[in-house]
Amino acid sequence: MKAAFLLFLATAAHAAKLSADSVKYSIISAKGEPSTKSFVPTEKPSSEVVTLSEDQTLKLSLQVVDQATGKGVQPEQAFLRFYDEQSGEEGIQPIRVTSSGKAKFDLSMAKPPASLPPTSTAPLKVTLLLGSSSHSPQKLELFNLHVPASHPAPVHPDEVKFHLLPELAHTFRPDPKLPPRAVSAFFTGIILVVPWSILLGLWFSVSPQVPRLFSPNILPFTASLGAFEFLLYRYWVDLKLGDVLTYGAVLGVVTVFTGRHALASIADRRLGSQK
Numbered sequence: 001m002k003a004a005f006l007l008f009l010a011t012a013a014h015a016a017k018l019s020a021d022s023v024k025y026s027i028i029s030a031k032g033e034p035s036t037k038s039f040v041p042t043e044k045p046s047s048e049v050v051t052l053s054e055d056q057t058l059k060l061s062l063q064v065v066d067q068a069t070g071k072g073v074q075p076e077q078a079f080l081r082f083y084d085e086q087s088g089e090e091g092i093q094p095i096r097v098t099s100s101g102k103a104k105f106d107l108s109m110a111k112p113p114a115s116l117p118p119t120s121t122a123p124l125k126v127t128l129l130l131g132s133s134s135h136s137p138q139k140l141e142l143f144n145l146h147v148p149a150s151h152p153a154p155v156h157p158d159e160v161k162f163h164l165l166p167e168l169a170h171t172f173r174p175d176p177k178l179p180p181r182a183v184s185a186f187f188t189g190i191i192l193v194v195p196w197s198i199l200l201g202l203w204f205s206v207s208p209q210v211p212r213l214f215s216p217n218i219l220p221f222t223a224s225l226g227a228f229e230f231l232l233y234r235y236w237v238d239l240k241l242g243d244v245l246t247y248g249a250v251l252g253v254v255t256v257f258t259g260r261h262a263l264a265s266i267a268d269r270r271l272g273s274q275k
Helices: 002-015 181-206 219-237 241-274
Strands: 018-029 035-038 049-051 056-066 077-083 090-094 102-108 124-132 135-146
Touching (some): 018 124, 018 135, 056 135, 219 241
Parallel strands (some): 049 135
Antiparallel strands (some): 018 035, 018 056, 056 102, 077 090
């Protein structure tokens, strides 16, 4: 029962509508007597026409009322909408409504508000927009307003720099072609064979006899050289320069000690054979 009563109150509140009463406008000019006219706004397009010149001021007054009771209401939101159907430009001007529902708005063409959109020879449709938590939204058409056409905006000297530029088209080179596998294998073989050939030649110059590369004293040095070869291979396929320098520094220290030990063992062997 309670839920049904609350639903009834919500439906009744939503069904309540706002309206505008005592709507009138005055056109004031510095050269002549003010002219005042009253009219009734409707939800349909209005046929009322108001024309202002550059030295005239429009004064609009109205009272927002509850359509059912006729009592003044202060809505939470009240706006005047100026809309140019020809250009699609619009402007929204908030207006202040008192607790009794009365509202006033002045439009001076000497100092038009910033909410007034750029104007042309076409009229501006002036609409009253009302919003209240206890009433359904209301949209009332007031009149068609003719005002002097606004001047075009001045052109900034740098305005041309912000225009859309032609799209840049790039022609990329084709992907580099890989050499034949036979050529790659040939140069890979040279890279692997030449250093080891030089090493063996130098080794033979140190010792006329065939060195025992896999003896316990020389094998660590041989393994460290092989580790350098593997490190360079990993640098080519995976590692970065920083990683190679770090691992190379560690291997360099190991290679120095193992090399000194290998040379010392060869020297001892030669001294032993001379004795």
